[in-house]
Amino acid sequence: MSPTPKPGILDIAPYVPGRASAPGVAKPLKLSANENPFGCSDAARQAYLRAVNEIHLYPDANTSLLRAAVAEHFKLEPERLVFGAGSDEVFAMATQAYLREGDNVVQPQFGFAAWAIAARAAGGEVNVAPERDYVVDVDAMLAAVDDRTRVMFLANPANPTGTWLPFSEIARLHARLPPHILLVLDGAYAECAGDVAGFSDGLDWVRDKNNVLVTRTFSKAYGLAALRVGWGYGPAPVIAAFDRIRLPFSVTRAGEAAAAAALSDQGFVARSAEHFAVERVRLAEALRALGLKTLPSATNFVTALFDRAPVPAQATYEMLAREGILVRWLKNYGMENALRISIGRSEETTRVIDAMTRALAQ
Numbered sequence: 001m002s003p004t005p006k007p008g009i010l011d012i013a014p015y016v017p018g019r020a021s022a023p024g025v026a027k028p029l030k031l032s033a034n035e036n037p038f039g040c041s042d043a044a045r046q047a048y049l050r051a052v053n054e055i056h057l058y059p060d061a062n063t064s065l066l067r068a069a070v071a072e073h074f075k076l077e078p079e080r081l082v083f084g085a086g087s088d089e090v091f092a093m094a095t096q097a098y099l100r101e102g103d104n105v106v107q108p109q110f111g112f113a114a115w116a117i118a119a120r121a122a123g124g125e126v127n128v129a130p131e132r133d134y135v136v137d138v139d140a141m142l143a144a145v146d147d148r149t150r151v152m153f154l155a156n157p158a159n160p161t162g163t164w165l166p167f168s169e170i171a172r173l174h175a176r177l178p179p180h181i182l183l184v185l186d187g188a189y190a191e192c193a194g195d196v197a198g199f200s201d202g203l204d205w206v207r208d209k210n211n212v213l214v215t216r217t218f219s220k221a222y223g224l225a226a227l228r229v230g231w232g233y234g235p236a237p238v239i240a241a242f243d244r245i246r247l248p249f250s251v252t253r254a255g256e257a258a259a260a261a262a263l264s265d266q267g268f269v270a271r272s273a274e275h276f277a278v279e280r281v282r283l284a285e286a287l288r289a290l291g292l293k294t295l296p297s298a299t300n301f302v303t304a305l306f307d308r309a310p311v312p313a314q315a316t317y318e319m320l321a322r323e324g325i326l327v328r329w330l331k332n333y334g335m336e337n338a339l340r341i342s343i344g345r346s347e348e349t350t351r352v353i354d355a356m357t358r359a360l361a362q
């Protein structure tokens with residue numbers, strides 16, 4: 001006899017992180033996890049270094065410094081915020097707090113993998129809504145709701161596709177969603193989409209909604225992925241439920257200090273976002289010139305479909321890895337013939353384009 005996990009736990013497919021190493025390559029070019037190629041704000045780095053003198057102390061369980069900074073910057077009520085070890089932890093709070101055994105979450109076909117893990121870990125199931133041309137289909141999302149649905153996840157813009165919905169579509173979805181269902185609007189890439197027509201991060205709109213939680217992260221445009229800091233803004237009763245179950249110290253002192261400093265350096269975020277907006281167009285155009293189809297992107301990555309390419313996605317992925325370029329093959333998202341390429345520095349994007357040109361010529 002040995003301890004047996006709860007039913008369903010061993011059926012969960014573990015999260016597959018972006019590839020980080022290539023055999024025989026000392027320092028690969030990692031474009032597999034949508035990290036910020038410019039690192040992070042110098043202010044954040046300095047704050048992190050200063051925190052070294054405090055690593056014997058527990059973090060502030062209320063994340064007060066960062067709470068005040070986020071509330072001030074985004075004009076939000078501090079008591080309606082929750083912080084976690086990345087937005088991943090906030091998703092888990094939502095499923096733990098709202099799913100009973102056999103309840104379900106609704107998510108789009110190409111939803112971010114961590115949501116389903118959080119749902120299943122909480123004893124829930126996942127209802128998947130088909131997308132239309134790799135774009136979330138609001139009507140299909142509503143059609144996937146049943147009487148056991150408690151949470152709906154939606155990222156805008158989305159990963160792994162990069163596509164987005166105009167905010168009017170999200171408002172339409174919400175208007176037709178039963179009010180007992182918690183709508184989680186995952187804005188992990190919101191900073192990258194600021195210039196996109198019709199896009200909104202929803203933070204203003206959500207203020208008077210009783211069943212919407214917006215999540216954000218410091219991992220992407222802010223460049224603090226290693227520190228694991230994410231947050232959510234939701235109705236007071238939802239945050240009160242989270243406050244009963246969350247781990248007290250999941251945001252570290254150094255992470256909190258660095259994130260607060262990063263927030264104060266909006267120049268860094270704006271420069272990064274501008275770079276992503278320009279370079280995602282350049283990369284997509286180059287990939288289309290090679291015969292690939294690219295999905296419209298409002299993020300810091302481009303997803304390319306190899307349906308009519310002379311070489312399949314997997315073989316291209318492996319050829320790139322042999323050259324020390326790591327991108328994401330989307331097989332585990334059910335997109336076997338697609339690669340997702342993070343936007344690097346300009347010279348890195350040029351290197352990817354050159355390598356792809358060679359790979360596809362073979």
Ligand SMILES: Cc1ncc(COP(=O)(O)O)c(C=O)c1O
Binds near residue numbers: 087217
């Ligand atoms: C759509 C989406 N949401 C959330 C996250 C997770 O971010 P965090 O680092 O805050 O856990 C990611 C990371 O890849 C993502 O792509």
